[in-house]
Amino acid sequence: MTATTRIAVLVGSLRADSTHRRLAEILAEETPAHVELDIVDGLDRVPFYNEDLDGADAPATATALRERVARADRVLALTPEYNGSIPAVLKNAIDWLSRPYGAGALVGKPFGVAGATPTPYGGKWAHGDTARAAGVAGAKVVEDVTVSQPAVGIDVTTDAELRAKLLEAVAKLVEYDAEAAAA
Template sequence: MIKIVSICGSLRRNSFNKKLLEAIEQESKGKWDMTLAAIDNLPLFNEDLEMGGDPEEVTVFKKKLADADAILIVTPEYNSGIPGGLKNALDWASRPVKSSAFSNRPVAIAGATPGSAGTALSQMQLRQILVAMNANVLSGPKVLVGEVHKKLEADTKQINDLRTLDHLQSFIHSFTDFVEMYKKAE
């Protein structure tokens, strides 16, 4: 089983992206062992803090990333980009550069939004950041869940749109193959 650490870029308790992450976790049962690396308790990145050694929350966050075979980032789109909390987490994870938690690691991106275009712009920005961090980002299939509010079951608020769930299966299969390729190269 592949160990995946996930990062949810939304800090909102009942966010659409947390629902997407739950759907991915459900659809990947038997293939992935998923663990969440929370970002809501990370201090704002500041080199002055870093000079004294990483704060405990940052150390725990980086260890979760390092212990996994791969990383999955689920992000909303705010003002055509990624949320500040996610950027902050990536800044912490990228340090020190020579031992970045993302360097040479397989990473996948997904996102959900009520907008019709999905999270295309935030994912494009996130890909740019991850390339700068020397991460190996899965090129496709992309998971850009638009109009997510229309794809939720009324009572449970879980994603129940069959087309979306089928697409998640394709995504999970592709990322599994991508990660296995890296594991064989080790």
């Protein structure tokens, strides 16, 4: 029997009908039974990171975020690109997850980033910024997982090629072995 791999999914869009949220839901339905995708809700309720708020009395929403990600084996960010960079809500989540320094919920976790945007670049700048921020926070960024899909003229929720790329990215994230990669 294969052990279950839990992946915390951080969605970088807050829009009610977010494409990236829908992609997360599709992936949750289509991943193998031994993979559990936990779509982390409530990022909009986490206050902007402020060291004065952090510590033993950190906001409950920030504490809940940290606990959910700490319970996961892996982390996947599904995000659009806003003005050539990472959406503020996702950056804020990473900021909270990076603390306490050196012992945050992302430390040592395999981390992937993917998305599809209606630009010729597919969100690659946001994905690069997300990977960099997660890496600085201590995550093990899995480069093979990055999917920056241009979505000009396609329905990303039904496109078979994109779905296959995203499912392959999830599989690579599940299969990633940090010890083997370090050797």
